[in-house]
Amino acid sequence: MATSTPPALGADLGLTRDDLIEMYRLVVVTRAIDERMWVLNRAGKIPFVISGQGHEGAQVGIAYGLQKGLDWMVPYYRSVASLITFGMTPREIMLAQFARSVDPSSGGRQMPGHYGVADRNILSVSSPVATQILHATGIALAAKLRKTGQVTITYLGEGSSNQGDFHEALNFAGIHHLPVVYVVENNGYAISVPMNLQSAVEDIATRGPAYGMPGVIADGVDVLGCYRIGKEAIDRARRGEGPTLIEAKVTRMTGHSSDDQQSKYRSAEDMAAGKERDPLPRFRQELMDAGVLDAAEDGRISAEVKKVVEDATDWSESQVDPDPATAQRWVYADAPPARMDDPLWLGRRFMGDGGPLTGEGD
Amino acid sequence: MATSTPPALGADLGLTRDDLIEMYRLVVVTRAIDERMWVLNRAGKIPFVISGQGHEGAQVGIAYGLQKGLDWMVPYYRSVASLITFGMTPREIMLAQFARSVDPSSGGRQMPGHYGVADRNILSVSSPVATQILHATGIALAAKLRKTGQVTITYLGEGSSNQGDFHEALNFAGIHHLPVVYVVENNGYAISVPMNLQSAVEDIATRGPAYGMPGVIADGVDVLGCYRIGKEAIDRARRGEGPTLIEAKVTRMTGHSSDDQQSKYRSAEDMAAGKERDPLPRFRQELMDAGVLDAAEDGRISAEVKKVVEDATDWSESQVDPDPATAQRWVYADAPPARMDDPLWLGRRFMGDGGPLTGEGD
Amino acid sequence: MTVMTYIEAIRSTLAEEMRRDPAIIVLGEDVGKKGGVFLATDGLYDEFGADRVIDTPLTESMIVGASIGAAVNGLRPVPEIQFADFIMPAFNQIVSEAARMRYRSNNAFGCPMTIRAPYGGGVHGALYHSQSVEAFFAHVPGLKIVIPSTPYDARGLLRSSIRDDDPVLFFEHKKMYRSVRGEVPAGDYVVPLGEAKVVREGSQVTVIGYGLMVQYALEAAELLEADGISTEVIDIRTLRPLDGQTILDSVRKTGKACVVYEDNRFGGYGAEIAAIIAEEAFDDLDGPIMRVTGPDVPGVPYAHTLEEWFMPSPDRIAEAVRRLAAY
Amino acid sequence: MTVMTYIEAIRSTLAEEMRRDPAIIVLGEDVGKKGGVFLATDGLYDEFGADRVIDTPLTESMIVGASIGAAVNGLRPVPEIQFADFIMPAFNQIVSEAARMRYRSNNAFGCPMTIRAPYGGGVHGALYHSQSVEAFFAHVPGLKIVIPSTPYDARGLLRSSIRDDDPVLFFEHKKMYRSVRGEVPAGDYVVPLGEAKVVREGSQVTVIGYGLMVQYALEAAELLEADGISTEVIDIRTLRPLDGQTILDSVRKTGKACVVYEDNRFGGYGAEIAAIIAEEAFDDLDGPIMRVTGPDVPGVPYAHTLEEWFMPSPDRIAEAVRRLAAY
């Protein structure tokens, strides 16, 4: 439709048309995976879903400027789009949903949402919120001391940013000008608790200057704007100029998780307004308006994504469950010693092997 | 000396001449008690001193605007001037140094510096830093919900303000506009760690806006300036307009404690510059210049203070040590039950009463 | 007599206590409009309003620390920690502050509050939504630790906890919330803190447990009865202060003790019970003191195959008692 | 052979390990120019510089949390917690994160670091500078817990801890820092984690302890020898993983066990040792399993009269063993 040639979309950001299409594909595939999770949940195949719908634009945009194979990502449970952007595969994401033995995140030991892949510098994540902000800070400290040139990016929700660990982490990074980017994805709710009861300030970005670092607000429906802000922060970190706090204003289009009924605490208007801020249709329209994408290409992407999701689902589902015989491995790096805290030793008689009731002494 | 009559010192602050003399006396008496502690320490009479020398001006100034008998104070270990301003007596302070049984702070159970007096709304303090900031916040929450009209003031060092509890407390107070005043006494060091390694920002007051509250810097050598800032914050809290963060720039004129040798990590110039910021001679000079104080009155105050310190020391020293027979009281409000966690029950045979070796069963 | 679920026992008791005493407030994450992630506080916000049912920021240290202050200034807070797993950020406030306030001030200050938290595994919650954390706190003088195993006790013990003048940790096994029902009488009865209960009489082996494990022990006792083995089951109910006498009396009768807990075995709460028996009832023991527990791995894994591997079961308890009886 | 104090053993080993492995960093409050409040890191800042000896802000959760990250990205941090009492703000990072990193990631990530902290009473430190905190951590799968009682073991165990691929908590009794001296050989010897040691052979009663209590148990054994009682003393050294075999072998020989710990009795670490003996060596026991411990009050009080009341002593240990021997 656009027949004259204004500067190409993204050119000022150093993004090619292929980049734009790839970013779009990342948003689309993440959305499709997420939707599939809900289908599987309703079908009783996976017991728990935690969803990133509404967060994908900010995640893809901000993470797109990272260097795979060098940088570190320390995610949180809604980070699927960030992770796929950084190199996790749809199969790997789906394996976590099904908790299969070959799941690289945890071998089926953790709930879905607790991702991590060692060979891609994606740190394993736990449930207690905001702890990972300190881990990212420590990774960045090591990068600085070891002069690896790595940038570390880490993510959390706005609710989680009120935890003490956030304060302690940003302060330390500010003191030592560490190469780390903190991304707060502000979707306005911590489960049911709205922003005005979570935080004394409307914008978490306000807190950057309290730690001697820029606090920048990114609009989560503006994927390229998020890229720009993310890239600037990543570059700044890489140049040794220190950390940045990014607050991405996003929308949570689903309940907190499959266990949550958000209509109990959100008004219909509020939820409708949230849906209006869906980054996916906006990004599609932006690309179409700029002549980067047309309906045919969009169709091809959709078809491809459909196949990817099918494959990831079917393949993951067909993998085997973890073997209980492996359940006691990897408490420590060394083999379980034949000692008291090895359940096979002290507790052997009640762990199923029917050993003798008393010790050797009798 | 001043024969013409410019507006009287303190008049704009609503302070009378008696107020000014009283504030001066509070600084002088606190300094004298503190100096006595060091003498007692060197004489081997008290094993540990933690000193507020250099902090007294800010403490007296800020606390002078509180309402005794109504408001709450949640101190820290250097708060002696605040506490005396708020109604603790020199005898009570000295009892804690000698750890005598009638010590109202803890009955000799805590180290010196861990003050608290129930009948004066001074909350008992522990050692882990910054925990008290949350207690003060909770006291203020109760004051607001119960509509008591009380203002709560709490204190900590700048090093301690980097703890997570500080972040969580100020955020909560900011959300609910609680009637609480947070005072950070910034003496530039956390034991040996200088400001630039403690905090990413030079002024802790910078952090006020991150919690939706004013962050105000008070100059700790300017006693009346501190009063003005303190009074404003107290009044603001009392009016229901919410919390204030005050950063008082003070100087630590001694080592961190009697266990510390500050020359190991501070330069001679740095220590000398610190001594220059002693609030006591400045306040004395200010009062003399304004004709509020003359040498005769200063002499009378000194003589009186000397007597007070003698009395507090001698009287406290003459009190008895805590009786070990009381050592197990007040783990709980109810009398120790004749049960397993009562050392007289389960452990009786090794706690000195020589009970039977086996139970009644044999 | 009414029949209600375990969670309804808790919810209704919270409401009744709040009606009785205006000093009681409930605070925590999602306790307000949402009524808590398990709905244990459902309805309280509507009835008592935002002043007394406070949706807090996501900050556990604050929830407990501010409760301490509120308790000191005349309120009686009942903070909720959303999952016992997330009590760790508040560890310092609970252990260093709440537990020590009275002792360190020589009784000048106290700290009446009841921290409620759902705990336990078997609910597909994985490493961080399944933990048993009682051992950490039961070790701490100044705290009281309560774990009810029936709706009746949940009501009576929650009343006693809220009315107590010292900090109480009240742990609720989340697997019991909806699966356990029981009769509760009308009226304002209490179950005093510090009293264990013989919930099944027997003569050959004493099984000692708390929480969900009491339910499992009772199931095991049924299985064992079919084998002709008579099992006495004791529900600790209050882990601190512990009612040692009831345990010792029973073990002196049966001569054999089996301690059951879901937590990791090594250094778990039941170790103290075993130690007490070994010290105080040695002469009456006719066999080793057994423990049936969770294994020593860092948390209940998620995949159902692994979760089953972790959890103690009625069968495993019965198997232990069988061996002990035959000893 | 050189003779050195306990603290000098620690200081010199830190320096030697840092020379050996450039990945080792030391971080904590006042560890730099000041050299630590006990001078355990004295001289390291001068030798290794501000990059490897980091004076941190006063934030324990950060100290441990950042160490976890640094360990994941190629360093081998040795954080210091200034007093064990102040480890509580880092509880979540240690228990939820460091301990579980390997298990939860199915061995994709590990967390090699050694958290050092001075602990223990008898030094006029009152409630918050005297605590024994080992029971909280020894319960946690994924952590290793080490408490040396001699300069020799301090050197050998600190080397093993720093070289270990999992998180180790290394507790140093502050009363021993300057009061205990001992011979240490030259050379790079290690004392492996997970091995207890019989530090005195005897035939009538086994006393089991760690840290300062081993020194007290040895003093008690001397007193007892004068009474004609032969005492075997075991130094646990590694509290987790525990070397149960050495304990059981000894108790099977003597038939009598006394467990000593300075911490509060109820739910303390020694309860697990008693429970293990009662479960595994019941047939060989000739008397109750005794415990000599600190009383169940929230911390060591300050006044010297109260502090003496709190602390277990050689006399109290001897008295317990005497009664046990006569049983």
Ligand SMILES: Cc1ncc(C[n+]2csc(CCOP(=O)(O)OP(=O)(O)O)c2C)c(N)n1
């Ligand atoms: C320490 C801790 N407390 C409570 C929880 C339970 N919880 C999980 S997610 C969540 C809300 C998080 O809100 P926010 O940080 O805004 O992230 P969002 O889910 O909105 O993306 C809560 C309370 C937890 N995981 N960790």
Ligand SMILES: Cc1ncc(C[n+]2csc(CCOP(=O)(O)OP(=O)(O)O)c2C)c(N)n1
């Ligand atoms: C949680 C905790 N960690 C460590 C300590 C040991 N400590 C006591 S005071 C102090 C320094 C405090 O510095 P700052 O807050 O600046 O107060 P100042 O002493 O300078 O007045 C430290 C590290 C403590 N008391 N609590």
Ligand SMILES: [Mg+2]
């Ligand atoms: Mg949110």
Ligand SMILES: [Mg+2]
């Ligand atoms: Mg300071």
